[in-house]
C-alpha cells in the first residue's frame with residue numbers, strides 16, 4: 304500500500320476549535336492526509352474572541368520542527384499564526400533545513416474579533432524570511448494590503464497588490480475575497496510569478512458562522528498539494544471544501560461560529576465553484 308501523504312501545520316492553537324491548528328488538523332483528516340503540527344502559540348479563544356495569547360519560546364518551535372524533520376516525509380506544509388519575528392525566523396530556517404516543498408503561507412494577522420495575531424514589527428520578518436520560501440501566499444484583502452503597502456479598490460488595484468506580493472519572492476498568491484463587497488459572489492484572485500492568473504468564484508453565503516474560514520481554506524489547499532494536485536485543481540477543491548463548510552453551519556458558540564469541516568465529505572455538495580482563467 305502506498306504510504307499516506309504527511310503534512311505539517313505550523314500555527315497557533317485555538318482553544319475554541321474552529322481556527323488555527325485545530326481547523327487545520329480537522330481539514331487534513333477530512334482530505335485523507337496525515338497531520339503533524341508545530342505549535343507557535345496558545346490562544347485562549349472562543350467564538351466571541353481572543354482573551355489571551357501565550358507564544359512559544361523560539362527554542363520550543365525549533366525543537367518541534369526538528370522532531371518533524373528527522374522522522375516524517377513532509378509532502379506539503381502550511382503556516383498560520385506565527386505571532387512574532389523570532390518564531391518566523393525559526394520557521395523559515397526549519398523549512399530550509401529540511402528542504403520542505405509545497406509551502407503554503409497563510410499570513411494570519413488579525414482574528415475576527417480584532418485581536419492581533421501577528422505583532423506589527425513582525426510583518427517585515429514575514430516579508431523578508433518567509434514569503435521568498437512560499438509556493439503560495441493566501442492573504443485576505445486587509446492582509447494583502449499590509450503586505451503590499453497598497454489599497455485594493457477594484458480589479459486593477461488588486462492586480463497591483465498581487466504583483467507587489469509576487470515581487471517579494473513568493474511563487475504565487477491568492478487574495479481571498481471573504482471581506483469583499485460583492486453581495487452575490489466571492490472571487491478569490493490568483494496570480495503567479497509566470498504571470499498566469501485566475502479567479503476562483505463561488506456564491507457568497509450570508510452567514511456569521513465564519514470563524515476559521517481562512518485557516519480551513521489554506522489547510523485544504525495544503526492537503527491537495529501534498530497529494531500532487533496541480534495548483535488550479537487544489538484551489539478548486541479548497542474552495543469547494545470551504546463552501547461546503549460554510550453552507551452547513553454547526554451553530555456552535557454564541558459569536559462567530561466555526562465552519563463545518565465534515566460537510567465536504569458528508570453532505571451532498573453541489574459543484575458551485577467556477578475557475579475563470
Ligand SMILES: Nc1ncnc2c1ncn2[C@@H]1O[C@H](COP(=O)(O)OP(=O)(O)OP(=O)(O)O)[C@@H](O)[C@H]1O
Pocket residue numbers: 322413414415442443444479480481482489490491505506507508509510513514515516517518519520542545546549
Ligand atoms: N460568506 C462567504 N461565502 C462564500 N465563501 C466565503 C465566504 N466568506 C469567506 N469565503 C471564502 O473562504 C475562504 C477564506 O477567505 P477569507 O477572506 O474569509 O479568509 P480569512 O479572512 O483569512 O478568514 P479567517 O481570518 O476567519 O480565518 C475564501 O475562499 C473566501 O472566498
Ligand SMILES: Cc1ncc(CO)c(N)n1
Pocket residue numbers: 314315316317322323324346348383384411413414415420514515516517518
Ligand atoms: C490560533 C488562530 N489562528 C488563526 C486564526 C485566524 O482565523 C485564529 N482566530 N486563531
